[in-house]
Amino acid sequence: MKKKFIAILFLTVGALTYLILSYYPRLTIVTGFSAKSVASGIFFANRSQASIEEGDNDFSLLPMAENEVDFEERTVRSSIINFKNRKAVYRDGLGATLLPENPSGSGNMLRPNRKRSKVNLPYPYGDLPQKDTVFGEIDQEKLVSAINNAFDQVEKREKGTRSVLVVYKDQIIGEKYAEGFDESTPILGWSMTKSITATIYGILQKKGRINIYEKTGVAEWQNDARAQITFDNLLQMNSGLEWNEDYADISDVTSMLYEAEEMGKVQLEKPQTGKAGESWNYSSGTSNLLAGYLLRNILQDHQTYLDFWYAELLDRIGMHSALIETDFHGNFVGSSYAWATTRDWAKFGLLYLHQGNWNWEQIFDPEWADYVSTPTNGSNGRYGGHFWLNAGGHFPDVPRDMYSANGFQGQTVAIIPSKDLVIVRMGLVEDPDFDFNHFLSEVINSIK
Incomplete structure (x- = not known):
């Protein structure tokens, strides 16, 4: 015994x-x-x-x-x-x-200045209710069914959808929320933040502040092949820099998000294991290098850096609910930490649907929308300039011109120019467990 x-x-x-x-x-x-x-x-x-x-x-x-x-x-x-x-x-x-376990300093406490002015126009350009519009080409029964099918039945959690919003010709034609969520609830977009980061570069390109096809000029890279990396290579995730995007274990991405003081410097220190322009590799480290290090250097003054994202993009298009969280030193986590209500996420999609034009004001050049929706070499038509694409037919029943901002657990802002549509879905389950091909095609097919 x-x-x-x-x-x-x-x-x-x-x-x-x-x-x-x-x-x-x-x-x-x-x-x-x-x-x-x-x-x-x-x-x-x-x-x-x-x-x-x-x-x-x-x-x-x-x-x-x-x-x-x-x-x-x-x-x-x-x-x-x-x-x-x-x-x-x-x-x-x-x-x-x-908070870091052993912080170097007290962190940066500057705050972005926000301008949340009221605009007396209907949604999406202002704060007034949208005007009642009847579209004869919409099969309302099919549309309602498509949206309802995206949500779980009572006491089930298979699809995990929290919100769906469908905007057609600038009009909300369908909207639904799970219990506990509504049009005022900000929801974390996770990697949809990457698409916001790219947009900031599009704005800088329009202003003549950068040329994305030029080399980054990073001082730490000047003595090796990394000196040849351009902003374009980084925006297309095609720099050849080493990176492990594994969320199931301790990896480059999890160490960066949950241990690093300055997230923008993590990718900076990685060696180049591939050839720039030929080695597509999805990397949150690259997005934070762009957002929290390179952009900080371009804009130089930290207050200017903080204000720019809101003044030139988010508040400018009325995404007043939006917040982009920062690392310990006050640099935006441009890979992962943007929040906004579902309606405000739709505004971001509409900005791209209209190729940078927001209520007759050009936020970025029309060519920028073409740039981000052009396939990156090596991605098999799945990725562009910090946006996901359907150019390769990944979703067989969805138009090939669809491109989208995507995030962990199935956060999606789908932009479909040929259908004049923006479809937002926020949730907890992603493809393939949530069938995006079926969901998107059902919504699209409700419009004749």
């Missing part, structure tokens, strides 16, 4: 040791994700802690994290059985930021 007990104890200790060695290094990512997610959801999106933990933090090891919220200090501390404590703090105008 004693030998049996010793054997069981030995096996138990061995199993626990294996689990600790296997999972312990990941716990800092888990608690970091949890703290950041809860802080953003509570202090910006005005959601309850329970809804965030049950809806956003319910996958992988995240349910193991315990979150302690301090409403006075606007912080969230997360840990797993008192291991790997991580703390996120919410700062007005900058969003929720994970």
Whole structure:
């Protein structure tokens, strides 16, 4: 009996040791994700802690994290059985930021200046209700069915859709929200933020501040082949720089998002393992290099840098609900952390549908819309300039001219110029588990 007990104890200790060695290094990512997610959801999106933990933090090891919220200090501390404590703090105008374990300095506390002026025009160009418009070519029954089919039935969670908005010829023709969400709820776009980052470069191109086909001039790259990398290579994810975009383990992307103080410098330090222009590799590090390092250098003054994104794009087109969160040093996390309401995400899509023209004002040149929707070499027609494409027919029942801003868990702003359509879907389940080909084609086919 004693030998049996010793054997069981030995096996138990061995199993626990294996689990600790296997999972312990990941716990800092888990608690970091949890703290950041809860802080953003509570202090910006005005959601309850329970809804965030049950809806956003319910996958992988995240349910193991315990979150302690301090409403006075606007912080969230997360840990797993008192291991790997991580703390996120919410700062007005900058969003929720994970505090480094051993920070170098106190971080940058400058805030962007916002102009949220009211415009007496109907949606999408102003704050008034849209005018009633009847489109005879729309089969309302089919459209309602297509939208309803995107949502789960009661007490099921297979499709995970939180919102759907369909805009046709600048008119909202369909809109629906899951319980707990409505037209005023900001939703994290995850990698849709990349498309915002690209748009900032399109605006700079129009202003003559940069030429995307020129070399970046990064000082740290001047003594090797990286000196030849252009802004175009980075925007097309075709720089040849090493990067591992694996969210299931400790990787370049998870270490960057949940451990790095300055996210824009992580890709900066990577070697070139491919040839620029020939080595497409999806990289959130590249987006943050563009957003948090190169753009910061182009605009030079930090306050100017913070203001530019809002004054020249987001507030300029009435995306007043939008927030792009920053890293510890106040640099925008241009890969992942943009928030906006579903209606404001649709405005972003409409800006591209109209090739940069917003209510008779040209935000970026029409050629920029063509640039971002042109396939990147090596992507098989799936990727352009920080936008996803259907040029290669990935969605066989959707027009080939569709391109989209996409994010983790199926966040999508689909732009379909040939149909004069923008379709927004926000949720928790992505392709192929959520059938985007079927959903998009159903909406499209409701319009004759």
